[in-house]
Amino acid sequence: MTRPWNFSAGPSALPLEVLEQAAAEMTDWQGSGMSVMEMSHRGKHFTQIRDEAVADLRELLSVPQDFEILFMQGGATAENAIVPMNLIGRNNAGKADYILSGSWSNKSYKEAQRYGDIAVAASSGSDERIEDLQQSPWTWFPSPDTWKVRPDAAYLHLCSNETIGGVEFNDWPDLADLGAPDVPLVVDASSHFLSRPIDFSKVGMIYAGAQKNAGPAGVTVVVVRKDLIGHALPICPSAFDYANVAQAGSMFNTPPTYAIYIAGLVFKWLKRRGGIAAVEAENIRKAEALYGFLDRSEFYQNAVHPSVRSRMNVPFFLKDESLNSRFLSEADARGLLQLKGHKSVGGMRASIYNAVPFEGVQALITFLQEFERQHG
DSSP: OOOOEEOOSSSOOOOHHHHHHHHHTSSOSTTSSSOGGGSOTTSHHHHHHHHHHHHHHHHHHTOOTTEEEEEESSHHHHHHHHHHHHHGGGSSSOEEEEEEOSHHHHHHHHHHTTSSEEEEEEEOOSOEEETTEEEOTTSSOOOGGGOOOOTTOSOEEEESEETTTTEEOOOOOOGGGGTOTTOOEEEEOTTTTTSSOOOGGGOSEEEEETTTTTSSTTOEEEEEEGGGOSOOOTTSOGGGOHHHHHHTTTOSSOOOHHHHHHHHHHHHHHHHTTHHHHHHHHHHHHHHHHHHHHHHOSSEEOOSOGGGBOSSEEEEEESSGGGHHHHHHHHHHTTEEOOBOOTTTOSEEEEOOTTSOHHHHHHHHHHHHHHHHHHO
């Protein structure tokens, strides 16, 4: 039976090959006689799984050796607190700056206010004219030349892909050019992690909930420069202190073993597909096809500024929103699942992560065309 196409924003589609391998190994991992879920996290079998996952991720993203790769828990939402508790104590100023570009960066900013002097360096949360187009809030990304970064901030935080609003920004500046050479950039890359290369020369830390492109919910990937570790506030729980997690090889406490195992299978799947460069090329192809159709249509609308449209999360609205329920019902019947937009903004959203092939995007476009012909 043909599987439906899953456009969920997260937890999202996993590669079928990965699911099939996990199913085959469910009761007996490689002759061990145990399921991965039954293994001691300190035994030789799981240690092998963890070590291979770290090595494969480092290879995929060309992570420099002066960065630690940590597997943590709590998702990106927990990192909203864990980041300031670990980094804001880097200097005596107790300051951190945030770029606001949508729902998730706003949540990060509000949580960080519990831990120090937190300022907004730039925001797209108001109407401004960009390239002679009047843009609505959260449909564009502030240009780096407008950022006001305090030179004594412990870090600058941004969300590089806003899952809800469909805004993606990957042209990260060198903060030295903004008068803040000692301020590391911290990036929540959850919803486009592993979809494109990362220039680690421009960042001090990347974090990502795995449940978009890297695996199932339950594990959070943290890639942090080693010199940023070891400055945790006294109130930071020991299990969330990056120094403790790094020293223990991500096993300070019992880690999410099965989620790490599945993430490791995803990393190997990405390597078999040709690595991040090949995956990015396919993601560009998928995004161009879907946005190209939406731009030619007068029945569907996408409000995000073209220069910062997300390759991963494509929100769109029907011109006649009274048709929303019918659209979703007919889409489900065609095997096009989880297209409903986030409850905070409404409309529709197609998340076309790595595991959604071009054929799935083609099937969606065909349905969009047919629905427009019937109801336009």
